[in-house]
Amino acid sequence: MPNIADNLNHIHQRIHQITKNVGRDPNDILLLAVSKGQSTTAIRQAYDAGQRHFGENYLQEALEKQQQLSELSDIIWHFIGPVQSNKTRKVAESFDWVHTVDRYKVAERLSTQRQHDKSPLNVCLQVNVSGEKSKSGLPMDDVDALAQAVKKLPNLALRGLMTIPKSHQTVEAQHRSFAAVSDLFTKLRNNSPELATFDTLSMGMSADLDIAIAEGATIIRVGTAIFGPRQYTNTHQTSNNT
Numbered sequence: 001m002p003n004i005a006d007n008l009n010h011i012h013q014r015i016h017q018i019t020k021n022v023g024r025d026p027n028d029i030l031l032l033a034v035s036k037g038q039s040t041t042a043i044r045q046a047y048d049a050g051q052r053h054f055g056e057n058y059l060q061e062a063l064e065k066q067q068q069l070s071e072l073s074d075i076i077w078h079f080i081g082p083v084q085s086n087k088t089r090k091v092a093e094s095f096d097w098v099h100t101v102d103r104y105k106v107a108e109r110l111s112t113q114r115q116h117d118k119s120p121l122n123v124c125l126q127v128n129v130s131g132e133k134s135k136s137g138l139p140m141d142d143v144d145a146l147a148q149a150v151k152k153l154p155n156l157a158l159r160g161l162m163t164i165p166k167s168h169q170t171v172e173a174q175h176r177s178f179a180a181v182s183d184l185f186t187k188l189r190n191n192s193p194e195l196a197t198f199d200t201l202s203m204g205m206s207a208d209l210d211i212a213i214a215e216g217a218t219i220i221r222v223g224t225a226i227f228g229p230r231q232y233t234n235t236h237q238t239s240n241n242t
């Protein structure tokens, strides 16, 4: 069994070291614990070690865990898997954040279906920086137009951009991918001063979090480096996003 508290500690130390090396403030980095394929026991261990933000990819798995953990009412749940447009209602109702918006139709449904007495649903637009056909996410050139449309939706707060670059790239290519999204993020923010909440760059996972932080990430999404390997017993496979 991995020691989850030790692993969390270790990642926080890495965040401190990397931000120090690149002249950033460690408090500007949010560690999102990606708990897909992990048990509620493991989530509780992370919670007891002080972790509050958790990310899930699969709606059914996430809803079951949320129910089992309902007494931990200050957990902040992030949806980081592909959003199917016929499943938007549960996503809108049961999560605080969605990192993977890449179509207006999905954004519009999330806004309509978000309970109006709750705070707006925080959303990031997912950018397909590597141009891979199989990947979800918007082409870089389409991000501005979707951002302008999404920012008008009443029950969403457009928070920023998210990306998953192609894996197995050289270190230089990884830097370039993250830097490209980071530049786009800065450009959008500078061009849209009315977007007061546009402050989030969700990028970096267990294997590339150092590079992502160096290139400006504000949320890193970390699974295996916290929890160890994922366990899937039945229905779905591990995400092929990684």
Ligand SMILES: *Cc1c(COP(=O)(O)O)cnc(C)c1O
Residues within 6 Å of the ligand: 034, 036, 057, 080, 081, 164, 205, 206, 207, 221, 222, 223, 224, 225, 239, 241, 242
């Ligand atoms: C699974 C997943 C992660 C975490 O990946 P690790 O390599 O386990 O850190 C991060 N982001 C997304 C979108 C994922 O699907």
